[in-house]
Amino acid sequence: MAKHLLSKSTYIRSLQCQKSLYLHKKRPFLRDKMLASQLAKFRRGTAVGVLARDLFPGGIDMTPGSPSQYQKRRVETLEALQNPDVDVIYEGVFQHNEVLIMLDILVREDQKWRAIEVKSSLKLSETFMQDAFLQYYVLKGNQLELSDFELMYIDKDYLLGSQLELDKLFIGQSVMLEAEAHLEQTNSQIEAAKETLLLKNSPDIKIGVQxxxxxxxxxxxxxxxxxxxxxxxxxxxxxxxxxFELYHSGIENVSQLPKEQITTEILAQDKALQAQTYHLNPEKFAFLEANISTSKRSFIKVLYKQPAIPEHENTKPYTPQFLAITALVTDGKKQEFHSWDCSEYPDQWQAGFEFLADLWSKTKVLISFKDAQLRPLLEEFMPHLDSSKLFDFWELLKSADFYFPVINTEIDLEALCAFIIEKHRPLKHEAWLIKDLTASPDENRENVLSKLKSYVSSLNVLVNFFETKN
Ligand code: SF4
Structure with a gap:
């Protein structure tokens, strides 16, 4: 049986950029190292798909053990469809026009099948729709009689009660009419991707927003x-x-721009870029910095997990939960580390909040870095703690027009410290710390807490750097 040329992921890649598809298939060695943060995102999804099967119990699982089993599973899926004893199929494998897909759940409804694709997200994106259109196209190509094609995703407002209610956790949305209306477009997109793969050299596609x-x-x-x-x-x-428009028209740097197009902000950023340094508005920074200017302050780093399926009563999908917390508490004379991790506490949820409450009592100001979770979490679950003591140093920098010429990577504490602090020792990305702590808490907790100490120490040095330099 002919092997497939495209899968769901390679098709979606082709929609973003045909060159990316070509390089992925023909020149994979040119790929960048995957960022830890991206790797973490890929690990979600499967568990939610498996959980959703409980809404349609008793099915047979066609999940291939490895790519070498795709064609075997494809034949078995077609056989199962014909078997009157089979009413539910998980991960059915289908192929049409050299495109292979796996569908999360198929449920027999009279003489037809209801197709369900499960997403671990809180809303449906354009990519999910395209991905559903492709699946529908392949199912149609297999002459499967469908009663519906549904995308199932997680209700952001679902609140966990005394037990999990799957029928309330998931929201189903029919996309069959849209998928039918897009059949022709889906076909053209598949043909375009297949043509790309026949090329001898990578397509001539310029860099751009894609x-x-x-x-x-x-x-x-x-x-x-x-x-x-x-x-x-x-x-x-x-x-x-x-x-990109300017760049592709031959304008490579700001000095080539017509004067009337150069704003003060562009000029300031360009000055920093040419000198390969940062830019900060000193007046704005001085004004904001006054909020954190006290000797009795703490630098805090929290590691969270964000389960798609809520684990604690009265929490919602993706409500963050503490895995570990480290703070460097300073009082002008001495510095002390205070650390907490979830491994020792039966009720981790409560214990994490108690640790924070204690920390709050020890300090006037708490400084975090790029932590969008802590404030809303405290405001919802510990409203008696004064959340105005908490400052995110990254937000403070941004409010002072901070610009940092980071090239093709995310700005995180590591990127800033490596750029600004002499003899900075690299920090391990938090995605790896979360992975270590979740996989083997007993084995890794000491190591993770020591890395978190390095993190808050670096944050302390960074904040001091900006305070003394500006
Ligand atoms: S042009 Fe951009 S999107 Fe396309 S392959 Fe290159 S980096 Fe990727």
Missing amino acids: CNYPYPCDFRGHCWKKVPTNSLLYIDAIPPNKR
């Missing part, structure tokens, strides 16, 4: 290597579309 949208492309290192580090592509005061 390099970061909807996903950061993993070939940016390759495609962007000729972009000079002082290019206006790195000036974020210019909207992304405009930057």
Whole structure:
């Protein structure tokens, strides 16, 4: 049986950029190293899909053990469809027009089948719709009589009571009419992707907004290597579309722009870019910095897990839960580390909040970095704690027009410290710490807590750096 050329993921890749599809298939060695943060995102999903099966129990599972089993499972899926004793199929494998898909759940409804694809997200994105259109196209190509095609996702407002109610946790949305209306378009997109794969060389596609949208492309290192580090592509005061338009029209840096197009912000960013340094508005920073200027302050780092399926009563899907907390508490004379991790407590949820309450009593100001979770969590579950003591240093920098010429990577504490602090020792990305602590808490807790101490120490040094320099 003919092997497939495209899968759901390679098809979606082709919609973002045909060159990315080509490189992925023909030149995979050119791929960038995957960022830890991206790796973490890929690990979600499967568990939610398996849980949703409980809504349609008693099915047979067609999940292939390895890619070598795809064709075997495909034949078995077609056989199961004909078997009157089979009413539910999980991960049925189908192929049409050299595209292979696996469908989360198929349920027999009279003489037809109801197709369900499960998403672990709180809303449906354009990518999910395209992915559903492709699945529908392949199912139609297999002459499967469908009663419906549904995307099932998680209700963001679901509140866990004394027990999990799957029928309330998931929301089903029929997309069959849209998928039917897109059949022709889906077919053209498949043909375009297949043509790309027949090319001898990679298609001549210029870098553009597609390099970061909807996903950061993993070939940016390759495609962007000729972009000079002082290019206006790195000036974020210019909207992304405009930057690429200028770049492709031969304008490589801000000095080539007509004067009337150069705003004060663009000029300030360009000055920093050319000098390969940062930019900060000193007046705004001084005003904001006054809020955190006390000797009795703490630097805090929290590791969270965010289960798609709520685990504690009165919590919602993706409500963050504490895995570990470390704070460096200073009082002008001495510094002390205070650490907590979830491994020792039967009721981790409550114990994490108690640790924070104690920490709050010890300090006037708490400084975090790029932590969007802590404040809403405290406001919802510990309203008596004064959340105005908490400051996110990254937010403070941004409010002071901070610009940092980071090239093709995310700005995190590590990127900033490596750039600014002499003799900085690299920090392990929190995605790895979360993975270590979740996989083997007993074995890894000491190591994770020691890394968190390095994290809050670096944050302390970074904050001091900006306070003394500006
Ligand atoms: S980096 Fe941009 S141009 Fe290159 S393959 Fe990726 S999306 Fe396409």
